[in-house]
Amino acid sequence: MNKILQGNLFDFLIGFVIIGVCFLLTYKKKKVIKLMDIPLLNKRILEYKPEPLVNDTEASLLTRAIMESPMPTSAGCLNLAKINYMDLLNNTVLRDKAEQCIRTYGVGSCGPRGFYGTIDVHLDLENKIAEFLGLEETVLYSYGFSTISSAIGAYCKKNDYIFCDEEICFASLQGFLASRSTVIYFKHNNMEDLEKKLEEVKQTEKLKNKTFRKFLVIEGIYMKTGQICPLPELVEISKKHKMRIFLNETHSFGILGKTGRGVTEYFDVDRSEIDMIMGSLETSLASVGGFCVGRSLVIEHQRLSGLGYCFSASLPPFLSYVSLCAIEMFEDNPSMFSKLQAVSIKMHESLGKLDDFLIVSDAISPLKVITLKKDANVEKTDKIYDFCANNGVFVLKIDDRILFHVNIGMKDEEIERIVDTFSKAVEVV
Amino acid sequence: MSPIFQKGYGDDGEVGDNSVTEVLNGLNIENHKRYGYDTPKYSPTLLNGYLKNGKVACRFKNHLNGHVLSSSSDEDSIRNGLVNGHLPRPRVINESFEPPSFLTSCLTQLGFYILMFLGYISQAIFPPKVAKEENRDGYPPLYDRFSSFYSRYVYRRIKDCWNYPICSVPGAEIVLKNRITRDSGWTFEFTGEKTKCLNLGSYNYLGFAEPNGPCAEFAIESLHKYGVSTGATRQQYGTCDLHVELEKLTAEFLGTEDAITFGMGFATNALNIPTFLSSGCLVLSDEKNHASLILGIKLSGATVKVFKHNNVQHLEKLLKENIYYGQPNQPKDHYKPWRKILIVVEGVYSMEGSIVHLPDIIALKKKYKAYLYLDEAHSIGALGKHGRGVVDYFHCNPKDIDILMGTFTKSFGSAGGYIAGSKKFISFLRKHSYAAKYATAMAPPVAAQIIAVLKILMNKDGTNEGQKRIMQLARNTRYFRRRLAQIGVIAYGNQDSPVVPILGYLYSKIAMVVRTLIEHKIATVGVGYPATPFLEARIRICLSAAHTKEQLDYALDIIEKVADQIGLKYSRKPRDPKPIDYDTIELYD
Numbered sequence A: 001m002n003k004i005l006q007g008n009l010f011d012f013l014i015g016f017v018i019i020g021v022c023f024l025l026t027y028k029k030k031k032v033i034k035l036m037d038i039p040l041l042n043k044r045i046l047e048y049k050p051e052p053l054v055n056d057t058e059a060s061l062l063t064r065a066i067m068e069s070p071m072p073t074s075a076g077c078l079n080l081a082k083i084n085y086m087d088l089l090n091n092t093v094l095r096d097k098a099e100q101c102i103r104t105y106g107v108g109s110c111g112p113r114g115f116y117g118t119i120d121v122h123l124d125l126e127n128k129i130a131e132f133l134g135l136e137e138t139v140l141y142s143y144g145f146s147t148i149s150s151a152i153g154a155y156c157k158k159n160d161y162i163f164c165d166e167e168i169c170f171a172s173l174q175g176f177l178a179s180r181s182t183v184i185y186f187k188h189n190n191m192e193d194l195e196k197k198l199e200e201v202k203q204t205e206k207l208k209n210k211t212f213r214k215f216l217v218i219e220g221i222y223m224k225t226g227q228i229c230p231l232p233e234l235v236e237i238s239k240k241h242k243m244r245i246f247l248n249e250t251h252s253f254g255i256l257g258k259t260g261r262g263v264t265e266y267f268d269v270d271r272s273e274i275d276m277i278m279g280s281l282e283t284s285l286a287s288v289g290g291f292c293v294g295r296s297l298v299i300e301h302q303r304l305s306g307l308g309y310c311f312s313a314s315l316p317p318f319l320s321y322v323s324l325c326a327i328e329m330f331e332d333n334p335s336m337f338s339k340l341q342a343v344s345i346k347m348h349e350s351l352g353k354l355d356d357f358l359i360v361s362d363a364i365s366p367l368k369v370i371t372l373k374k375d376a377n378v379e380k381t382d383k384i385y386d387f388c389a390n391n392g393v394f395v396l397k398i399d400d401r402i403l404f405h406v407n408i409g410m411k412d413e414e415i416e417r418i419v420d421t422f423s424k425a426v427e428v429v
Numbered sequence B: 001m002s003p004i005f006q007k008g009y010g011d012d013g014e015v016g017d018n019s020v021t022e023v024l025n026g027l028n029i030e031n032h033k034r035y036g037y038d039t040p041k042y043s044p045t046l047l048n049g050y051l052k053n054g055k056v057a058c059r060f061k062n063h064l065n066g067h068v069l070s071s072s073s074d075e076d077s078i079r080n081g082l083v084n085g086h087l088p089r090p091r092v093i094n095e096s097f098e099p100p101s102f103l104t105s106c107l108t109q110l111g112f113y114i115l116m117f118l119g120y121i122s123q124a125i126f127p128p129k130v131a132k133e134e135n136r137d138g139y140p141p142l143y144d145r146f147s148s149f150y151s152r153y154v155y156r157r158i159k160d161c162w163n164y165p166i167c168s169v170p171g172a173e174i175v176l177k178n179r180i181t182r183d184s185g186w187t188f189e190f191t192g193e194k195t196k197c198l199n200l201g202s203y204n205y206l207g208f209a210e211p212n213g214p215c216a217e218f219a220i221e222s223l224h225k226y227g228v229s230t231g232a233t234r235q236q237y238g239t240c241d242l243h244v245e246l247e248k249l250t251a252e253f254l255g256t257e258d259a260i261t262f263g264m265g266f267a268t269n270a271l272n273i274p275t276f277l278s279s280g281c282l283v284l285s286d287e288k289n290h291a292s293l294i295l296g297i298k299l300s301g302a303t304v305k306v307f308k309h310n311n312v313q314h315l316e317k318l319l320k321e322n323i324y325y326g327q328p329n330q331p332k333d334h335y336k337p338w339r340k341i342l343i344v345v346e347g348v349y350s351m352e353g354s355i356v357h358l359p360d361i362i363a364l365k366k367k368y369k370a371y372l373y374l375d376e377a378h379s380i381g382a383l384g385k386h387g388r389g390v391v392d393y394f395h396c397n398p399k400d401i402d403i404l405m406g407t408f409t410k411s412f413g414s415a416g417g418y419i420a421g422s423k424k425f426i427s428f429l430r431k432h433s434y435a436a437k438y439a440t441a442m443a444p445p446v447a448a449q450i451i452a453v454l455k456i457l458m459n460k461d462g463t464n465e466g467q468k469r470i471m472q473l474a475r476n477t478r479y480f481r482r483r484l485a486q487i488g489v490i491a492y493g494n495q496d497s498p499v500v501p502i503l504g505y506l507y508s509k510i511a512m513v514v515r516t517l518i519e520h521k522i523a524t525v526g527v528g529y530p531a532t533p534f535l536e537a538r539i540r541i542c543l544s545a546a547h548t549k550e551q552l553d554y555a556l557d558i559i560e561k562v563a564d565q566i567g568l569k570y571s572r573k574p575r576d577p578k579p580i581d582y583d584t585i586e587l588y589d
């Protein structure tokens, strides 16, 4: 019986296909061409005056400006702009490993992952990261920025809702744009606000009698504020509302927790509660690139749908090898993390002595964010930034905030010098 | 007849010799009529101003694929492009896209439906071998049903043809790590053995993917000098001397005023296009454009219209219509022109093997005052007498292109991308590009590799290595493509394009060919829907300057055998029986 049914279905299908093909081939769209008025067309072509490609006056000014501050090289300067938490960027062992890798694999990979761009060191690193976090699968991206935007774009689609913190980093915003989902921002680390917004969406769901897919996009340590997200509460709320969590651990992976497993270890949250953890090789792992890790069922999808994964050449092998060695160092040497955390806390305490500055970031975060207590604005921040640079302390600025990164090897004198420079800088503004 | 118009290489059709000046740039396409191709029809009224004297191009017996241009502006550009007082010989485009026979397309459709149908049956019988999501009960599913069905029951069956892990340099030969699957594609395990294959899959056009030699040495040197990464963004303390030198060299190499580089080619497109486009701008994009370009355009919020692949007529039609009608949804009788019109094209299309018709597009761009964005990801280094991409290939003036983009992943054996153009434009990008503001700077060894390659290509190293490689690639390309034509497979694209797609149409055939070729120690790539049109699955071969004639001969012999076995000889063109002499192939003039 089954066979007959199948046979019939087959005949039917074949017939259907052949008719379909014939139809397609004979059918020619008869488009009615609305004729353009030729003289008017010519006039319009002649008169068409497009805007310049970029704002002309601004661009001509810019040609004379210096927009890229070079890497500081002078002796005795403190480069706090560099993300070098574990001091691995200066590690000669890692450099030697990178050299070895270039001598075996060359520099580039010359192809996307699908087309002979998957080199065994990529697989090793993917397995290592998954194993390090106790999760199933990892995908590697060749650029930290594209990791976050591609990963979000792979899952979130047009009819979905994304809830995110208002202090979310720029890369995620690009992902939201690409996804075309509805994005709802809640106040920074404010759980009541999140609940309120979720209730509102629940009302809409009821009204439309449909459950939307909901995503919560958060960061372990927020890149813009240096604050740690209240993960346990967020997980609770997400469970209640059946919302999936995408956690961006760019500044917390290999930093927070007793053994560097990130914000999940810090709060002792079960990692299987998180749908996807996104991270970067550019912070604690001293390389370039990014990764997403989670359950196979979730992560596997990116191998076909992550745009930055499928359509870009894979990470240069030596970069992935360096990260692999860095994780091995973490495993051999878990005391690194408490050491870094101690330095971060010390820095926080020292910064507390400054009367004019508000410390935005959390004590344990190695990413420090400060701002002026009284009427902080961009000009003042610029002045402080310049003053610091002139005194050999290089920091970053975003709007009216000053950012800098702690380094594991920082000595007390250096911390003092930094604090001292800030206090002097206030006098200038 | 004027030298402007010439015959295509290997084209034995006669060429009309009347009204030659009507047809500029000598864009001669293969004899289409003879094989019953659809020849573009022109209505003289629609082509207002398109042909001089209103004559119709069909006068030529050897039909021109409509590459007829508005004369005045084009003559200007030729006059401006004089090289040392004489006209460079315009490039003859010899490009072929032989369509499949009716039977083939029917069978392909049928094959696909059978595949889908069997997929559904097997889904009903065999549950997917993936764990269910834990503690996610009652959550809306993460994927839609079709995409998970497609990846589990259609793609899985041919999954072994992609993502093959390698454990060597992707040079002329690569070493594959053998893997087997015991459960038809759900999981793979390594056997521990390795296979050395001839590499026809990597984008190593100039063969600079090398573990030793001057480039790798320079990369290692800079690794010890600057570290693995500079750990900061370009704008704020992440710029080192290498970046500055790289940008200077890139601009010099391309002949532009300035250039800016980024750590990833994909991000170069995706993050920079939004900086200079916004709503109210129009983008005319080729239908075969790369995902990164499409993403960049999507992120910018501009309106997009897609023109048919490499079809200059369609592009002109769209330009006219859009200048005529302006922005839509305006109050009645209110004409609001587009703020900017940007034409986005690629140099060599990586799935089609075609080369953009650049001179025509430059002429159109000038005539309609549009801007031009050219993505040279696959053409930089791989085309042109000096390796300077399509601009060099067509002897165009790089200043005619507003935005020259390219990547260092392919010919340079490194990673990253650049944008080159006027000083003003690049300065604007330096300030406003998201990639310069928020993303980490290019790793110094990566930059060093590119610098070393650029120096070789520009002959600054004192050897003739760069020229040699460029010529070797050109020779390999022409030789390989002509031999393929003799074999009788359909290879799409331009005779000078090192990307050679061989059409197989059916999914299963592609998988079969890839597997058989790997058995014969040749690594190639198969591509199918969604990367290509639904009915045109293909094998893609990327040639390299690192390949020797012997290696190509070996590959061709095997391909011929496999084509016989599996049935790839779809071409109905007459075959040239003359053996091809590798050493006397005409190259760039």
Ligand SMILES: Cc1ncc(COP(=O)(O)O)c(C=O)c1O
Pocket (backbone or CB within 6 Å): A311, A312, A313, A314, B264, B265, B266, B267, B269, B290, B292, B346, B350, B375, B377, B378, B407, B408, B409, B415, B416, B417
């Ligand atoms: C046309 C085009 N643009 C951009 C890219 C992306 O370059 P990358 O691999 O350096 O990210 C590619 C790569 O496949 C490409 O083909």
